[in-house]
Amino acid sequence: MTEPVFRYHPDPVATGSAVRTDHVCGVCGYQRHVRYEGPVYGKQPGGLCLLCIHSGQAAATLGTAALEAGMNAQFSDAVDVPDDVPFDVVEEVTQRTPGFHGWQQPSWLYHCGDGAAFLGPAGYSELEAHADALDMVREKCRQLGWSPQDTDVLLHQLDRAGEPTAYLFQCLHCGAYLASWDIG
Ligand SMILES: [Zn+2]
Ligand SMILES: [Zn+2]
Structure with a gap:
């Protein structure tokens, strides 16, 4: 089948x-x-x-x-x-x-009026190639009141198998990479 x-x-x-x-x-x-x-x-x-x-x-x-x-x-x-x-x-x-x-209950990401494609859990090494996804994580941290320094520490701690973990998506329309993250 x-x-x-x-x-x-x-x-x-x-x-x-x-x-x-x-x-x-x-x-x-x-x-x-x-x-x-x-x-x-x-x-x-x-x-x-x-x-x-x-x-x-x-x-x-x-x-x-x-x-x-x-x-x-x-x-x-x-x-x-x-x-x-x-x-x-x-x-x-x-x-x-x-x-x-996810460590919490992760939610889907959306872009261009549609659901995005989930590409998998990601660490810093997987996100590094996608500046747009990194920026999305940075923006979320900024909204949480984090300093750029603390945000940078978090970004480098992201681990595909450990925690915190990022979740990588790609928009099906414009091709932008998107990411969320969570921690246990
Ligand atoms: Zn079945
Ligand atoms: Zn898009």
Whole structure:
């Protein structure tokens, strides 16, 4: 079975949100070869295949009455979504796209009125090549009242596998690199 393609998460195996392993999906009940490893904000399915995330079946069947947003399960959080992003995009990002683990509950990034593509967790060495992503982290720190010196220390501490960790995205329209970060 061909694995589905996600507009907003092009390579979930590369980002660590999925692994190649034979398993029985808890939603469709079929033997599958790639298992989702990211967060599920809803009922925990045991194993979950990417096809069930892509089709929306996972969001629909893993929802609980305790959840908002039409009681569907979500795989990422919608926080600070810009006003120019249509609701169906937010729905696709949060309910039909593999999410990713962070130290907190990381939210998706948006740009040019659309969801951005998640490229994976990143450390300073991964961000270094993308001045626009570094600037975004700097701007966030400035808003938090950090000095440029403290911000620079943070930037160099960013670690793909340790903490703090940055999360690298790319805009599907203008190509800009975007980043958020968090710490445990
Ligand atoms: Zn499935
Ligand atoms: Zn853009």
